[in-house]
Amino acid sequence: MEMTLRWYGSKYDTVTLEQIRQIPGVKSVITTLYDAKAGDAWEADDIRALKSEVEAAGLKIAGIESVNIHDAIKVGSPDREKYIENYITTLERLGKEDIHMVCYNFMPVFDWTRTELARKRPDGSTVLAYTQEAVDAIEPEKMFESISGDTNGSVMPGWEPERMEHVKELFELYKDVDDEKLFANLKYFLERIMPTCDKYDINMAIHPDDPAWSVFGLPRIIINKENILRMMKMVDDPHNGVTFCSGSYGTNRENDLPDMIRSLKGRIHFAHVRNLKFNSPTDFEEAAHLSSDGSFDMYEIMKALYDIGFEGPIRPDHGRMIWGEKAMPGYGLYDRALGAAYLNGLWEAIEKSRR
Numbered sequence: 001m002e003m004t005l006r007w008y009g010s011k012y013d014t015v016t017l018e019q020i021r022q023i024p025g026v027k028s029v030i031t032t033l034y035d036a037k038a039g040d041a042w043e044a045d046d047i048r049a050l051k052s053e054v055e056a057a058g059l060k061i062a063g064i065e066s067v068n069i070h071d072a073i074k075v076g077s078p079d080r081e082k083y084i085e086n087y088i089t090t091l092e093r094l095g096k097e098d099i100h101m102v103c104y105n106f107m108p109v110f111d112w113t114r115t116e117l118a119r120k121r122p123d124g125s126t127v128l129a130y131t132q133e134a135v136d137a138i139e140p141e142k143m144f145e146s147i148s149g150d151t152n153g154s155v156m157p158g159w160e161p162e163r164m165e166h167v168k169e170l171f172e173l174y175k176d177v178d179d180e181k182l183f184a185n186l187k188y189f190l191e192r193i194m195p196t197c198d199k200y201d202i203n204m205a206i207h208p209d210d211p212a213w214s215v216f217g218l219p220r221i222i223i224n225k226e227n228i229l230r231m232m233k234m235v236d237d238p239h240n241g242v243t244f245c246s247g248s249y250g251t252n253r254e255n256d257l258p259d260m261i262r263s264l265k266g267r268i269h270f271a272h273v274r275n276l277k278f279n280s281p282t283d284f285e286e287a288a289h290l291s292s293d294g295s296f297d298m299y300e301i302m303k304a305l306y307d308i309g310f311e312g313p314i315r316p317d318h319g320r321m322i323w324g325e326k327a328m329p330g331y332g333l334y335d336r337a338l339g340a341a342y343l344n345g346l347w348e349a350i351e352k353s354r355r
């Protein structure tokens, strides 16, 4: 595996490349053109500029998170062709710059859902949290407003204000889209882009839905082992793969994470590894990466990745906000650096114990 950190670009991130460079074992970043709109073809010059900036700091780009998918592709409207063409152009330009992993998601309307961005934990740190009760009590249009006070001034991925202004219209767009339609539209998209992925050796890595169940009555398909294996078979190309995100699949306590990892051998192209602490099956908060701080066995998760021969980029995921840091919720430097060090430690121990 290749340890990385997510970086939003110097215009948006409070964390610098110089800081990332000093985290032991981190030699590359996962990044994106954060101002690119879903559906745009990325300019080759912008990709090159991003790459030079990262390389000037002594790091590499291990992959892109994310190249977002336009809603027309997800709902399967006739104008999707134009947006698929743009997506293919972006993939070609990334491939030409020697970038070979692209994370994306196929979630309708909301990229991810949390009901609190700064829940206080007993140690005084703050974390993102979710309660089903809070979701059930709120109108979807109010969702953004309800959390926007706690963003520390950051633009949250998938919750861009200009997008949230149109939430009502987005819901209208998805009203006839059920799980089966969403699967069909995903298949159509993948079949169209696979020749380009094969040509440039680009690993597509779908991010699971977060939380891994339907919210606000919207369809959700990338939620469990059955569905993800269906998707792998539906377009049976090694470049059609997965971002294994423990914190997202793990929201559903019925998902056996190490077992899911083992069933996806050869198809996990990217891993997000983090821990959650459950207070009830539908009330959870993000914890430190350490197993004993949350509800997951992080050793078993890393061991499963080791056992399937995982060689792709991996990153610590959302961290707690600690030591007075002010950053995008989940994306401060300190706790993610601790997470990277811990995951590296687990990996070293597993590796040596297997020799």
Ligand SMILES: [Mn+2]
Binding pocket: 207, 245, 247, 248, 272, 317
């Ligand atoms: Mn994730």
